[in-house]
Amino acid sequence: MDQEQEQFQFLGFFGIFKETFKIISTYKQIFTQITLSIILPLSFIFLAHIEVSEDLFGKIIDNENALDQTPKDTKTYNSLSDLISSEWTYFWVFKTLYFIFFLILSLISTSSIVYTIACIYTSKHMNFKKVMSVVPKVWKRLMVTFVWNFIIVFAFNLLALVVLVSWVALIGFTMFGLFILSLLGIIYLAIFIYISVVWHLASVVSVLEEDYGIKAMLKSKDLIKGKAGVSIVIYCFLNLCFIAIQVGFDRHVVLAQDGSLVSRTIFGVIFFLLLSLLILFSLTAQTIVYFVCKSYHHEHIDKSLLADHLEVYLGDYLPLNSKNVQLESFDI
Known part of the structure; x- marks a missing residue:
């Protein structure tokens, strides 16, 4: 990050993307190591989950159709009924295990990328081993922030359900x-996107400041003021890319049963690599958005104090003090 802090506030959509490309290309060695060790497994688990889920669900649908055409209280009917119950059990066990592993890898990849970029910004010496030694202490804070985001999203969806039921009853x-x-x-869509953007920024706050959980969400809400537009546009653009990759994988790999094994494999590898690059780019971009928001609110980031702040993770964990580390205001 060779731009002055005062100039960060003027970065827009293309400026943030340019800065993201610059960081990844300049420090490609450490980002390649993180990608190979964390992001590639994360991408593989996500795409494999789509393939396996489609296969399991397809078998359940076929057996349920067969059950509908089978006379009740027969041996075949009872066998199919037991088989369907077992398949639903396998399906939900698989979904639960997938969610756990995907969540853990997501939090680990987020913490490693955010910590790495902070070290780059402070010109602090780092290597892959040091980053990985920090991750176990950082991702626990991210987990708390994720739980609070889950609670907020659950409450919001519950409220939306109440509104929908009221709409059906009254109109x-x-x-x-x-x-x-x-x-x-x-x-609903606008509020959901806003909550998601706040959560992504709160993930960076959880790593670089003392706040995590609901405090990080509130801090993120304040930081995003004035830069909500560009943050939302970046979030929507990256998620549209994510949806395009998922749809492409569904069409050319999962549902392309008539295609050859070679073509499906080639498409699978292409979408696998695209998804990995997108995850790396997205996590880097959301960290840059954090620094842009800090600059917009004239919150000077003292590099030496931030370096000491990051060093805390390498020893016994101590609460981070944002007043001393990151919230020193400056005048323009």
Whole structure:
């Protein structure tokens, strides 16, 4: 990051992307090591989950269709019923295990990327071994922040469900009702995206400042003021890329049963590499957004104090003091 802190606040969509490319290309060795050890397994688990889930769910649907055409209280019917129950059990056990491993790798990759970029920013010596030694202490803070985000999203979706039930009871599927439903859908999507953007920024706050959990979410909400537009655009763009990769993998690998094994394998490798690069780029970009927001709010980041702040992770963990480390204001 060779730009002056005062100039970071002026970075927009393309400026943040340019800075992200610059950091990754300049320090490609450490990012390559992180990608090979963490991000590639994360991408593999995600794509493999899509393939396996489709296979398991397809078998369940086929057996349920066969069950519907089988006379009740017969040996075949009872066997199919037991088989379907077992398959649903396997399906949800697989989903649970996938979620656990995916969450752990996501938090580890986030903590490693954020810590690495902070070391780069402070010109602090680092290597892959040092980054990995820090990760176990950092990702626990990210877990608390994730739990709070989950609680907020759950409460928000519960409220949305109440509103939807009220809409059905009071208005229903009339022309006016459908118009209101469209407005409610837009409002829901806008709030959900905003919560997601705040959470992503809160993940960086959880690593680089003393706050984590709900405090990090609140701090992130304050930081994003004034830069919410560019943050939301970046989030939406990266997620559209993610959706495109997922849809492409579904179409050319999972659902391409008539295609040859060679073509499906080639497409699988391509989407696997694209997803890995996208995850690396997204985590780096969200860290840059944090520094842009700090600069916009005139919060000077003292490099020497931030370096000491990061060094704490290498010894016994101590609470981080954002007042001393990161929240020194400067005038422009």
